[in-house]
Amino acid sequence: MVEAQHVASTMKIVDSQAEQDLLETLLEGSKPAPPPGAEALDYLLATPFRYNPLRSGSRFRSLTDPGVFYGAESVRTASAxxxxxxxxxxxxxxxxxxxxxVAHTAFRADVSTLAVDLRNPPFSADAKAWQHSADYSATQAFARVARESSLGGIVYQSVRDPRPAWCMALLAPQAFAKPRPHPAMQTWWLSVHQDQVIWRRESKSMTFSAAGWLDAL
Known part of the structure; x- marks a missing residue:
């Protein structure tokens, strides 16, 4: 699930398709080069490996770690x-x-890599550390060990979806089975409020209460 504003934002400042193509080319040239293994990937798959992480890092990536692609078992879990x-x-x-x-694109990609599942023993004994709402030190350390062991992915319990669901962190661009995602995609619109987030698509909607996320602030 990614924000779908990359094309719409440039269309607002050009007058023709040719100008937009030129602007997109110039913007592409200003971006960081894809890391080894990501050069042939579609931008939807390559982007997480191309840019620096958030200042706080993420669950399986510290400020000094290589890129991580985060996926989920369903659109619902990815939305949460x-x-x-x-x-x-x-x-x-x-x-x-x-x-x-804001419009977001939900897409599906095939994965083929060695992975570890933190929901299974013996790793499940440390579920509290893996599923902490704000402290990522244990999961980031685990990801570094996984990389050193040549693992390409980590399966883990979703922390933000109130329903039981799994997510997967891909540690290397080589973990994808194909260079492009499946062509069938969905557009969802996300609005964010102080007490909830709401996703809408045509006649469908998903609402997630922020009450369960307050301890992460």
Whole structure:
């Protein structure tokens, strides 16, 4: 699940398709080069390996670690995970009451790599550390060990979806079985409020209460 504003944002400042193509080319040239193994990947798959992490890092990536691609077993779980980060951004912002609806693209990709599942023994004994709402020190340390062991992925319990569901962190671009995601994609609109996030698509909607995320602030 990714924000789908990359094309719409440039269309607002050009007058023709040719100008947009030129602008996109110039913007592409200003971006960091893809790391080894990601050169042939579609941008949807390569982007997480291309850019630096958030200042606080993420669950399996510290500020000094290589890129990590985060996926989930369903659109719902991916929406809960991404919705949390947008909600956290709203709460960290000054004088911002809500985030207006923004389009996001949900897509599916094939994976083929050695992976470890933290939900299974013996790793499940440390579930409290893996599923901490805000302290990622244990999971980041585990990811470094996994990389050293040539593992390409980590399966773990979703922390943001209130329903039991799994997520997967891909530690290397070589973990993808194919260079492109499946062509069938979905567009969902996300609006973020102080007490909840709401996803809408055509006649469907998903709402996640922020009550369960408050301990992560």
């Amino acid at each position: 995970e991404l919705g949390y980060w947008r909600w956290k951004f709203l709460n960290d912002a000054l004088d911002l009451e809500k985030l207006e609806p």
